[in-house]
Amino acid sequence: MLPKNAILDGTLRYKGEQLTRSRQKRLRGKEISLIPQSVNALDPLMKSGKQVQAVIKEKRKKAVQQDIFQKVGLSPEAGERYPFELSGGMARRVLVTTAMVSGAELVIADEPTPGLDQKAVHETIDYLKQLAIGGKGIMFITHDIDTALQVADEIVVFYAGQTVEIANVEDFSGKGDKLRHPYTKALWNALPQNEFKPLSGSQPFLGEVMNGCVFQKRCPVAMELCTYKQPDLQEASGGAVRCFDA
Ligand code: SF4
Structure with a gap:
């Protein structure tokens, strides 16, 4: 995901084994999922509902997407909108739902809360908690230590x-x-x-x-x-x- 002139160094381990480039490729988006920092990560040319359906493995893709939208307070119409037609908070929720439906065991949430009002911060935190209660591992990257303390077991x-x-x-x-x-x-x-x-x-x-x-x-x-x-x-x-x- 980084430009060619980026310097990559160090070793990543996942479940005790080295996370090599080829293993990363295999697991990315499947076992390990990312909630990116910016809502600009959404495809501007694709309706939000379709973007979420793209990561659903079950056959009833639309039904699963609408169900998850309902859980996070997004209307069925929101699924028919392009990202630029959504508010920042709605776009953020779409990103979170992609992680919720992906079936990933580890979700890396890269600063998912900056720019959100307090209500949206609480909502995002609640979704992450739901994922954790469902057995997912959550790596929550943030500058907001106060919010991290509301969800984390361990702080690095x-x-x-x-x-x-x-x-x-x-x-x-x-x-x-x-x-x-x-x-x-x-x-x-x-x-x-x-x-x-x-x-x-x-x-x-x-x-x-x-x-x-x-x-x-x-x-x-x-x-x-x-x-x-x-x-x-x-x-x-x-x-x-x-x-x-x-
Ligand atoms: S090693 Fe500890 S005491 Fe020394 S500068 Fe670093 S933080 Fe301070």
């Missing part, structure tokens, strides 16, 4: 392209004392309902060479070791953390 926190912490949802409480990484604590305490405390500085630029910890310039507890050595991700009290101070 990234900073500058690295996993800095893996925490359980219960760890996000009080003043964040159960959280292990200074960045996760800062994220938690920056929320308006907590201390509303901003974290000064900004993330390193893409390609910036850093010898030590990627968070050292903003870290309130950085020490000399952090300036020349990168911490590894280590297991810690039911989660994992990448920090010398944890």
Whole structure:
């Protein structure tokens, strides 16, 4: 999906086995499904109902599509409309229904909520919860930690392209004392309902060479070791953390 000049590096594993290019091709859209970030991912020349029918495996494609539309509050007429005739919230629901009917075991929801009003955010979250209750695995990628906490069991926190912490949802409480990484604590305490405390500085630029910890310039507890050595991700009290101070 990326342009030819994109740099791809690293290893992906799915169900314990390496996710090679050929395995990705086999599973994509079948066992692993994506809810893309932008509603522009919908085909502008195809009616929304037809787009959902295209991923349904059963014979009664139209009936299944209309049934799922009803479940997410879309009228049968919405299926006869082209994407440009739908509101942003309706188009978002069409994208979510494609994941619901795909039969995929893992759904990757890439920032599905930005730009939605609170009602639409709650609706989208409810659909994802329905998928999870139905036994699907959901990977919910977001900047909105508050929304993530409403749906997740486990939160993986990234900073500058690295996993800095893996925490359980219960760890996000009080003043964040159960959280292990200074960045996760800062994220938690920056929320308006907590201390509303901003974290000064900004993330390193893409390609910036850093010898030590990627968070050292903003870290309130950085020490000399952090300036020349990168911490590894280590297991810690039911989660994992990448920090010398944890
Ligand atoms: S390794 Fe050092 S700089 Fe990085 S988060 Fe931990 S204490 Fe802060």
